[in-house]
Amino acid sequence: MIINILAGGPVDHLPDLRHYMEDNAIWVGVDRGVFHLLKRNIKPDIAFGDFDSVSPEELLFIETEVAELKRFQPIKDETDMELALNWALAKKPKIIRLFGATGGRLDHLFANVQLLINPVKTNQSTDIFLIDRHNEVFLKAPGTYKIKKQADEKYISFVPLTLDVTNLTLEGFKYPLKNRHISLGSTLCISNELISDNGTFSFSEGILIVIRSHD
Template identity: 75%
Template structure:
């Protein structure tokens, strides 16, 4: 089972959502993202939000087409996206994709990137990806990982999320590294590329933001 969550970010930044459809896919809408899904003839199984970003007419459409609506007051401790993600993690899916989570307000973007920490904090092995038209973003804890070349996402960047990342090694990359200590704020590992079909990256301490991008 894969859970796809669509928030209300700018529609022009969305990838082709049809490529993320599947027999075992569950769609979830967040606030205005519910309306975006309905406009694409996708009826979400769940909808989360205070729905302050839709009109009364749009909300009426949502209420007539979606049965699993969880509506909240605007005054709450979690963002609508966090409420949806926490529900998704409880379902123990294979992976979760977050769409409509970039662009627009910077505070929302930064909050959504930090939400990728939630499965790590909960010791939950679910892979969570933040996806838009040009980027796929995910987090990795210390370990050894294999990564595949993607023609649609040529560039790979590694950004420390913790104060430091220890013994970062990149193999199969245009710019390899061997046991480098990378500090928070470093731009050393921005815009790398794979030189073969597969590469590996490993590190012994810290958390990395991995960003796969295209121009």
Template identity: 70%
Template sequence: MIINIVAGGPEDLLPNLNDYNEDQASWVGVDRGVFNLLKRGIKPTIAFGDFDSVTIEELKFIESQVKELKRYQPEKNETDMELALNWATEQKPEAIRLFGASGGRLDHFLANVQLLIPQLLKKFPIDISLIDRSNLLYLKAPGKHKITKMKNQKYISFIPIIKEVPDLTLEGFKYPLKNRHISIGSTLCISNELISDYGTFSFSEGILLVIRSRD
């Protein structure tokens, strides 16, 4: 099972959600993301939010369409996305994809990226990615990882999430590296490209944010 979570980020940054509407996919709506899902004819299994970003009429429509609606007060410790992501990980899916989680408010975007960190550090981490119209991003723990070429997102950037990432090696890239020490704040690994159908990246410590982008 794959769980797709749609939050209330700018609608024009959403990819074509029908491309991700496989038979094994389950949909979760977050705040205004619920309304954006329903507009596209996709009915979420469950929805989370304080729904302060929808009108009264839109909320009534949501209530009439979604059977399981988890509604919260705006004054709470967790964001709506964190509540939805916590629920999704408890279902133990094969993967989780986040949409509507970038653009708009930068505080929400940065918080959504940081939500991926505790999930990565679990004993059995779930593959979680954040996707918008131009970008795909995810976190990776130490080890050797294969990465394949994507026609529409040829640029690949590697950004340290914690203070240091030692022994970063990039193979099959336009700009290769060998056991390079990368510190947070470095722009050395921005906008690289694969030179063949696939490549590998490896490192010995830390956490890397991998971002695949198009212009």
């Protein structure tokens, strides 16, 4: 199962959502993201939000088109995105993709990146990707991972989410590493590139943010 979640971030940051319309994909709208999905002729299976970012006319349109609508008060402990993501994680899908989660307010951006940590902390097998027009972001716990070269995402960066990432090794990269200790705040692993069709990265402690990007 794949769950695609669209939040209400700026539409000019969105990739072409038609590329993610697999037969087994469930679509989830978050707040104004519900309206953006409907305008693209994608009917979400479920929607979450306080809907304080849509007009009364847009909300009426949403209520008419979406069968399962979970409305919340604006004053609450979780963001609309966290509520939607918790619902998605409970379904135990193979993949969750987050769209509309970048651009606009920086507090929302940092919060959305940190939401990716939940399945990593609980050793859940679900892979979560935060995707916009120029970037794909995901987190990894200690281990060894293969990574494929993609022409449309030339640059690969590795950024510590924890205070330290230990024994980071990069193989098959333009700038290889061997058992390096990377501290929070280091820019050592920004803008690397694969030099072959496949590479590997590994580390023994910490949590790593992996960012695939293109200009």
